[in-house]
Amino acid sequence: MHRALASAAIAALLGITTVACGSGDENTPTENKQVTIRFDWWGNADRAEITEKAIDLFEQKNPNIKVETSFAEFNAYFQKLATQIAGGGAPDVLQMDYRYVREYADRNVLAQLDNGPAKLDTSGVTQQLLSGGSVNGKLYGIPPTQNTQVFSYDFKQWEQSQAVPPKDGWTWNDLKASAQKVSDSTQGKVKGLGDFGGIEDWFEVWLRQQGKNLYNEGKIAYTAADVAKWWEMTDAMRRSGAVTPAEMTTKMDGSDANNPVTQKLASGGFGYDSGFTAKSWEIAGREFKLSPFPSDTGKLGQYAKPAMMFSISQRSEKKPEAAKLINFLINDAEAGKILGMSRGLPANAKVRDTVGAALTGPPLVAFQYEQTVGPKLEPAPPPPPKGAGTAKASFQRIYDDVIFQRSSIQQAAEKFMADAQKAITS
Amino acid sequence: MKERPGWAYLFLSPWVLGVLLLTLGPMAASLYLSFTDYDLFSTPNWIGLGNYRDLFTDDERFFTSVWVTVKYVLISTPLKLAAALAVAVLLNRASKAQGFYRSAFYAPSLLGASVAVALAWRVIFDKWAVNPDTSILVLVALAVWQFGAPMVIFLAGLQQVPKELYDASSVDGAGPWRTFRSVTLPMLSPVIFFNLVLETIHAFQAFTGAFVISGGRGGPVDSTLFYTLYLYQKGFTEFRMGYASAMAWVLVLVVALITALLFGTSRRWVFYAGEER
Numbered sequence: 094m095h096r097a098l099a100s101a102a103i104a105a106l107l108g109i110t111t112v113a114c115g116s117g118d119e120n121t122p123t124e125n126k127q128v129t130i131r132f133d134w135w136g137n138a139d140r141a142e143i144t145e146k147a148i149d150l151f152e153q154k155n156p157n158i159k160v161e162t163s164f165a166e167f168n169a170y171f172q173k174l175a176t177q178i179a180g181g182g183a184p185d186v187l188q189m190d191y192r193y194v195r196e197y198a199d200r201n202v203l204a205q206l207d208n209g210p211a212k213l214d215t216s217g218v219t220q221q222l223l224s225g226g227s228v229n230g231k232l233y234g235i236p237p238t239q240n241t242q243v244f245s246y247d248f249k250q251w252e253q254s255q256a257v258p259p260k261d262g263w264t265w266n267d268l269k270a271s272a273q274k275v276s277d278s279t280q281g282k283v284k285g286l287g288d289f290g291g292i293e294d295w296f297e298v299w300l301r302q303q304g305k306n307l308y309n310e311g312k313i314a315y316t317a318a319d320v321a322k323w324w325e326m327t328d329a330m331r332r333s334g335a336v337t338p339a340e341m342t343t344k345m346d347g348s349d350a351n352n353p354v355t356q357k358l359a360s361g362g363f364g365y366d367s368g369f370t371a372k373s374w375e376i377a378g379r380e381f382k383l384s385p386f387p388s389d390t391g392k393l394g395q396y397a398k399p400a401m402m403f404s405i406s407q408r409s410e411k412k413p414e415a416a417k418l419i420n421f422l423i424n425d426a427e428a429g430k431i432l433g434m435s436r437g438l439p440a441n442a443k444v445r446d447t448v449g450a451a452l453t454g455p456p457l458v459a460f461q462y463e464q465t466v467g468p469k470l471e472p473a474p475p476p477p478p479k480g481a482g483t484a485k486a487s488f489q490r491i492y493d494d495v496i497f498q499r500s501s502i503q504q505a506a507e508k509f510m511a512d513a514q515k516a517i518t519s
Numbered sequence: 520m521k522e523r524p525g526w527a528y529l530f531l532s533p534w535v536l537g538v539l540l541l542t543l544g545p546m547a548a549s550l551y552l553s554f555t556d557y558d559l560f561s562t563p564n565w566i567g568l569g570n571y572r573d574l575f576t577d578d579e580r581f582f583t584s585v586w587v588t589v590k591y592v593l594i595s596t597p598l599k600l601a602a603a604l605a606v607a608v609l610l611n612r613a614s615k616a617q618g619f620y621r622s623a624f625y626a627p628s629l630l631g632a633s634v635a636v637a638l639a640w641r642v643i644f645d646k647w648a649v650n651p652d653t654s655i656l657v658l659v660a661l662a663v664w665q666f667g668a669p670m671v672i673f674l675a676g677l678q679q680v681p682k683e684l685y686d687a688s689s690v691d692g693a694g695p696w697r698t699f700r701s702v703t704l705p706m707l708s709p710v711i712f713f714n715l716v717l718e719t720i721h722a723f724q725a726f727t728g729a730f731v732i733s734g735g736r737g738g739p740v741d742s743t744l745f746y747t748l749y750l751y752q753k754g755f756t757e758f759r760m761g762y763a764s765a766m767a768w769v770l771v772l773v774v775a776l777i778t779a780l781l782f783g784t785s786r787r788w789v790f791y792a793g794e795e796r
Binding site: 168169171172175176178179196197200201202339340341343344346351480482483486490493494497499516 | 561738756
């Protein structure tokens with residue numbers, strides 16, 4: 094009797110666990126059933142407010158679908174995402190980055206979006222942008238928006254400091270001279286620029302200006318000498334005080350709180366034009382003007398980049414509903430009006446026109462910038478290989494060696510190359 | 520009385536299931552994964568000792584993380600224990616406010632492991648946290664500040680010291696320092712040993728503070744790259760979970776070895792009452 098009782102007890106406990114783990118897994122459209130989907134993205138509070146408004150409208154139009162959302166800044170977002178995916182708890186709809194899409198698609202984590210239960214309406218998006226979300230001919234991420242690299246600066250500060258503003262054909266030396274002017278005229282209280290040497294994205298533009306690329310057919314396409322030359326340029330700016338000191342630079346993590354420009358410790362810097370939302374001036378406490386990158390070769394090097402992508406988790410049990418949400422966010426004119434430029438220039442041409450007509454403030458400035466720089470942009474290179482995210486992180490980490498003067502620039506560049514090679518090949 | 524093992528199993532089952540499902544199971548899984556190229560998402564492939572070989576022959580940052588962690592353990596553990604003992608001695612007198620002070624000094628231990636406190640710490644010690652020469656000290660300070668748990672254990676130990684020993688030493692004319700050295704410390708040595716082992720193991724596993732204060736990067740210049748933080752980076756940002764599992768097992772072995780060493784030395788300095796010397 095006792096043995097039976099013991100077995101029963103264990104069986105009961107195991108039973109509870111099993112029931113708790115089990116769940117319905119039909120992947121069929123659930124027309125009338127109440128469905129909750131999860132949507133995670135990266136961004137700031139400003140973008141969150143706008144996104145929530147668009148989602149409210151979606152929920153109104155689809156009363157059987159409830160959308161739960163959560164957001165974080167870029168690095169934290171991806172750390173959390175990896176953990177969730179590994180644990181089998183990935184969000185249904187997720188925001189994906191161009192740099193990671195191959196990594197995740199190759200690992201069979203993302204659902205195919207041009208076929209199957211997660212099929213999307215891609216008719217409004219140009220082929221050029223769609224190819225940025227395609228891996229081996231299949232679509233795994235759809236870009237809701239495009240963006241491009243931009244230089245932004247506090248033009249009032251520059252006027253006060255008598256720094257020469259960017260103009261057509263300006264060079265990296267012009268940039269340095271103007272930045273130096275700002276630092277000098279404020280006795281270093283406001284630096285000309287946030288130190289941008291550790292950010293692989295801006296290094297890429299500089300490389301492309303010389304006809305090179307980050308990757309070519311899945312392999313690193315630059316050398317330690319390129320990296321050293323880039324870091325020598327930015328290191329000289331740090332030594333002369335034109336850019337932020339090491340202690341400030343090392344904190345830069347993509348958040349407003351640690352961004353020297355937002356904190357009024359620097360008067361300008363590089364970024365993506367999708368970063369300008371209605372409250373950008375308010376957050377930074379002043380207005381900015383936008384300009385294309387400087388260049389020494391006459392080649393601009395910037396490209397039309399999928400600002401981000403929406404993807405659907407391969408393991409989602411609610412793919413049709415997830416697809417519905419993405420279709421709405423990308424193709425619906427009303428949603429477009431609400432979202433505006435909060436994620437960059439809408440990829441859907443029709444939505445883009447309606448959005449453009451209604452813009453004011455920073456998004457309008459970004460929109461106008463896209464209009465002027467658009468014709469000069471090159472198409473985006475194919476999504477970078479697996480390990481590119483690790484290489485990007487190494488670039489910033491090892492740049493700390495340079496700014497804290499822990500090793501020579503040459504040594505740091507070689508150390509980075511070794512790390513990056515290992516990341517890409519392993 | 521009649522034995523009723525059935526009921527025993529019933530009452531034991533929550534604990535047994537917890538150990539099997541939440542501790543031993545995952546440990547066995549991670550031991551297996553440490554011999555594979557598991558990348559979080561795909562099916563793992565067996566690669567034998569490959570991860571362990573790479574760790575020791577092809578990973579400079581692994582040694583950096585070991586050095587950072589050893590530094591942290593060696594500085595923070597003695598300081599924390601000293602602080603805990605000092606405060607425990609001060610609090611070990613009868614006074615009305617004693618209860619209040621004990622709670623007040625214990626409070627940081629309840630809060631200390633939390634993200635919120637680490638965030639506050641980052642703001643307060645910003646100037647030091649961004650300097651590669653001092654950033655580790657910020658984390659040491661955070662650890663030392665959480666001396667509450669060993670302090671409570673010391674307090675309990677202090678109250679076990681027989682009163683007549685103190686009476687005897689005062690009759691012999693010993694001053695407070697002499698009494699502390701010749702009575703309190705030897706009588707307390709089992710408790711000191713217990714706390715030392717526990718806090719050393721804790722220090723090797725420190726993670727939250729370093730993660731939050733360095734924004735998950737272990738910077739500047741890898742100066743706060745704790746072993747566990749590097750393990751986390753390998754597993755969750757580089758997707759090398761097999762490699763991270765190998766790191767976890769190296770840590771388990773090292774901590775086991777150090778604990779064994781501590782036990783080895785204990786025979787020379789730990790005194791148990793009633794023991795013959």
